[in-house]
Each structure stands twice: as C-alpha cells, then as structure tokens.
Amino acid sequence: MLNRIELLQLVEHNARVKIADLATMLNASEEEIAAELEACKKDNVILGYTTMINWEKTERETVTALIEVRITPQRNQGFDKIASQFYRYPQVSSCFLMSGGFDLMLIIEDSTLREVANFVSEKIAPLEGVLSTATHFILKKYKSNGTLFTQKPKDDRETIVL
Amino acid sequence: MDIDYQSKISKVVNGIAPSAIRRFFDLANEMKGEVISLSIGEPDFVTPWNIREAGIFSLEDGNTHYSPNQGYIEVRKAISEYLQRRFDLKYDPKSQILVTVGGSEALDLIARSLIDPGDEVIILEPCFVAYKATVTLAHGVPVVIETKEEDEYRLKPEALEAAITDKTKYIILGYPGNPTGATMSRDDLAAIKDVLVRHPNIFVVSDELYSELSYTGERPVSIASFPELYDRTIVVNGFSKSFAMTGWRIGYMAGPAPLVAAMNKVHQYCIMCSPTTAQYAVIEACRNGDKEVDEMREEYNRRRRVIIKGLNDAGLKCFAPTGAFYAFPSIEGLGLSSEKFCERFLMEKKVAIVPGNAFGKCGEGHVRISYAASMENIQEAMKRLKEFVSDLKEENK
Ligand SMILES: Cc1ncc(COP(=O)(O)O)c(C=O)c1O
Numbered sequence: 083m084l085n086r087i088e089l090l091q092l093v094e095h096n097a098r099v100k101i102a103d104l105a106t107m108l109n110a111s112e113e114e115i116a117a118e119l120e121a122c123k124k125d126n127v128i129l130g131y132t133t134m135i136n137w138e139k140t141e142r143e144t145v146t147a148l149i150e151v152r153i154t155p156q157r158n159q160g161f162d163k164i165a166s167q168f169y170r171y172p173q174v175s176s177c178f179l180m181s182g183g184f185d186l187m188l189i190i191e192d193s194t195l196r197e198v199a200n201f202v203s204e205k206i207a208p209l210e211g212v213l214s215t216a217t218h219f220i221l222k223k224y225k226s227n228g229t230l231f232t233q234k235p236k237d238d239r240e241t242i243v244l
Numbered sequence: 245m246d247i248d249y250q251s252k253i254s255k256v257v258n259g260i261a262p263s264a265i266r267r268f269f270d271l272a273n274e275m276k277g278e279v280i281s282l283s284i285g286e287p288d289f290v291t292p293w294n295i296r297e298a299g300i301f302s303l304e305d306g307n308t309h310y311s312p313n314q315g316y317i318e319v320r321k322a323i324s325e326y327l328q329r330r331f332d333l334k335y336d337p338k339s340q341i342l343v344t345v346g347g348s349e350a351l352d353l354i355a356r357s358l359i360d361p362g363d364e365v366i367i368l369e370p371c372f373v374a375y376k377a378t379v380t381l382a383h384g385v386p387v388v389i390e391t392k393e394e395d396e397y398r399l400k401p402e403a404l405e406a407a408i409t410d411k412t413k414y415i416i417l418g419y420p421g422n423p424t425g426a427t428m429s430r431d432d433l434a435a436i437k438d439v440l441v442r443h444p445n446i447f448v449v450s451d452e453l454y455s456e457l458s459y460t461g462e463r464p465v466s467i468a469s470f471p472e473l474y475d476r477t478i479v480v481n482g483f484s485k486s487f488a489m490t491g492w493r494i495g496y497m498a499g500p501a502p503l504v505a506a507m508n509k510v511h512q513y514c515i516m517c518s519p520t521t522a523q524y525a526v527i528e529a530c531r532n533g534d535k536e537v538d539e540m541r542e543e544y545n546r547r548r549r550v551i552i553k554g555l556n557d558a559g560l561k562c563f564a565p566t567g568a569f570y571a572f573p574s575i576e577g578l579g580l581s582s583e584k585f586c587e588r589f590l591m592e593k594k595v596a597i598v599p600g601n602a603f604g605k606c607g608e609g610h611v612r613i614s615y616a617a618s619m620e621n622i623q624e625a626m627k628r629l630k631e632f633v634s635d636l637k638e639e640n641k
Contacts, residue, residue, distance in 0.1 A: 103550070103623070106549050106553045107546035107547075107549055107550060108546070108549075109549055235290065237288060237617075237618070239281070239284050239288070240273075240284065241273050241281050241284070241596055242269055242273070242284065242596065242598060243283075243284045243285045243286050244285055244372070244422075244598065
C-alpha cells in the first residue's frame, strides 16, 4: 500500500523528484504515484510546488518583514473578515491567526524597506479595527522551511570503511 | 644498526595476512574527493542533534572524568530499557551489561576472555573483517562456514552441525550482515537453535550492530530471545550504525553475569572505561532516539530499493538485501576478478565500491555496494554502473 504521508514527505523538500524514482523508492508503480499526487491536489493537500530561493545571493535588495497586528474581532465574523482584508494583498506571503500577545502575523517577503514601510503605514495601520502594529525585519536567514541557508555540511568520510 | 623488525613482531600478529585488497585501498584513497564513494561502512547521516547536544552539555557541565569501568549505571539502565523496549530482551543493568568502545571492543574482549589456545570459533563468511582477526589474535582457530547466495547468506543448520567439533568454543552470528545485507528470520534462527541445543558447550556471540536496520517489515529477532539459548548468548550491539554514531566509539555487550564480569576485567586493564562524553550522549539516544532511527531506516529502505533496481537495470544478479545498508551483487560472467572489477570501475567511472574478497575468500565474484550515501550519489553511481557493465559486455563479445 502506498503511504501518502511518506510520499508527501518526499516531495515536500524536493518537488522535482521524478515519478519513476518515487515509484522505485516507495515500491509502487508510476501510475499509482501519479494518481496519488493527483488525488492530493484534488483534496487540497498539495497546494502547489514552489522554489526555495535565497534572495540574498541575488542583486535584489529586498527584505523579509514579520508584522504583528492587534485587532478587535468583528461581530459575527470574528477575525476572519479582517484577516481577509490583509491576506488579499499579494505582497503578504503568509498570514496566521496567533495565540498570545497579538492576533495576526503577516509575513512580507521580497519587498524593499520602503515598500514595507508604506504598506504598514498606508494599508494596515489605518484599517478600522486595527489597534496596533509591530514590524520586525529579518536580518539574516539561517534556516527556513527546513532548508539551511548557510553552507551545506560536506561529506568528508574516508573513501573506504569496511 | 640493522634491526630485523619483522622478526621482532609476535608470530600471531605476523600471522595475520595483510588485507587482500590493500592495493585497491591505496588506489581509492588517492582518489578521495574526485570519486563517488559507495564503499563506506558507516552512516552518511550525522548523529541526531539531540544526541550530540547531550554530549556537548555533559562537557559544559564538566563531566570530563573516568566513568566506572563497566560504564555509568545510568547508561546501563538506559541500554537495558532500550533492549527490552525494542527487542524484548531482558538484561540486568548491574551485572549483565558492559559498555565498550564500540562493538569492536566487545568482539575483542569476548575472544580474549573465552578462548584458550587452540579453541575453535565458527565464523560465517563473507563477513565483517574483525571476526577472524580477533579470534586469531586471541590464539584461537577460526573455522569458516561459507554462506551462499542461493541460501540468501543464511546459516544452514546442516552446515553448522558439520562445522562443530569438540574444540568449538563459540560461534559468531552477524545478522543483519555486513557485507551481504542478509537477515535471519525467527524460523531460520529456530533451526539453528535446535542444533545448538544438542551441543550445550557452545556459546553464541550475536553481533547485532545493524539490528535497527531491517527492512522486512518485522522487528528483527535476536537469537538471545530463545529461552534455551539466553544463558549461552552474548549480544554485541552499539550505537554506530543505528544512531549514526561511529566516531563516538561506544557500544556494549549484554550476556551472562559471570562472563560479563570476566570481560570487564580485561576491559578494565586495557581501556579503563569507554568515552565519558559518548556515554552521556547515548543515554539520550536510548531514551529519545526512536524517531530519528525510524526516519533513517525509512531513508535507507528507499535507497535500498533504488540500488536493487539499479543493479537489475545494469544486469547484475543480486539477492535482494533485507538489512544493514549493503548490497552484495555478483559480477560473475563479466570476465573480471572482484578486485579488477572494482579497480576498473574506480578508474573508468570514478565510483568506489569494495571487492567481495575483502570479506573472505568466498566473497570473490561479488562486490559490496554501500547505500550509506546520498540518494543523488546512489542514482548517479547506478547510472555509471550500468554503462560500465555494458562496456564490459561489449569488450567480451
Ligand atoms: C558487522 C559489524 N559489527 C561490528 C562493527 C563495529 O562497529 P563499532 O565498533 O563502531 O560499534 C561493524 C562496523 O563496521 C560491523 O560492520
């Protein structure tokens, strides 16, 4: 039996594994793998395949910002309505409802400092229901989504060990 | 002054032949860095972080002293609980477990503590290279049973019966096995047990270093779990393979209390105690290591399937390994000795694998391929193997 969790774990960090290789690794046929991946898409379990990019290594001068937002929930709609007013902005790459000292966490990636500043002061802070915001900038990424951004460790074992 | 150093070395050490494949070793080592190596008998994984961290913390805490000879009682308790939980084996941490410098030291202690000159020890080739040497160094006589590919490298009861003499002291079983990747099921072991029950003076040394790495879907069975053999079995195990801890140099043996006490005597005088930092780390390994071990096993299993498919695609006959992290395909019919095959594969395709005769004469005609390497390297190596085999077939036409 094809194990869906194991399949998902394999493609989670490398979306480019070939179907034929997945079939070998998981002891299944290529048809089964293709059908299961298709089913995962249909069930909204697999939502897309993205590429991990270290923008710091390119010439783009962009930043990643985490914005904490405190809001008042709205009658009948709780936080969902106001959250949707934030996450519809394309520059918001992630939007989470949080427990603790604030309510929404917005993540903005690949924007310039000025763009983030403008976005917070012009789009977010003035919105009705927003009590306060706190913006944090990421200075350096060491690891993100399970991927190391620093130098990969290299294999320096002996050539032969019996 | 001309000293004939060779003549000064003891006869028993001089009697150990240098490895049959030394020349190949030298060649491969010169090419380090430019080759893909599938010739390594140790995990490519780094020790899981929580285990490393436990070792680091012990250093920060100032634990830099000798431990009791037998190992910290906390470590022996952790090992005892682990053996019970994972393999249903019961050992008293006070008297039945000895913490050693790897399974290697355990094998040596056993030989030195049990063998009188001339005693015979049965070993099953092809096998891990230390078995024969430890017996010889202890003035014992290794008696080799050649296990066969058509038996999936399992020990057959008839073969065991035929090898036993009045002088047989113990037999070393190494399953899951290096270099073959073979395992023995409960039924296979039961047949061996029946033979041993008829010979009550023989001890069993069960090298279970790879016991966590079994891909049959069932938990591997230890021969010590047969009540008839429990009092005659010494289990050798360790953390090198299952927890990716080769460099920490820590392992253990578990067995009858009077024997463990005897081994501890030898251990005390040659080693004092196993590394203290490593002992702190393995407490964490025993208690909180299952998840990582399971993940590593799953990854090895996927690589194993890729290797088996790669060997089939290349047209090499291979019994499908069910344990450890090795495949041991046959290269017969290609017109080359194991060593020549590996040498040319290394020179022409830049992939290092190990000639089968390194693991005993009967390993000739085979090569050992380790899948303790990254998936990309395995896939690339299998591609090159296919090219290489087809080149050879072309030549032989
Ligand atoms: C079958 C077998 N037993 C024992 C050992 C020794 O392992 P360690 O001394 O690292 O515990 C090895 C290492 O390669 C092995 O392959």
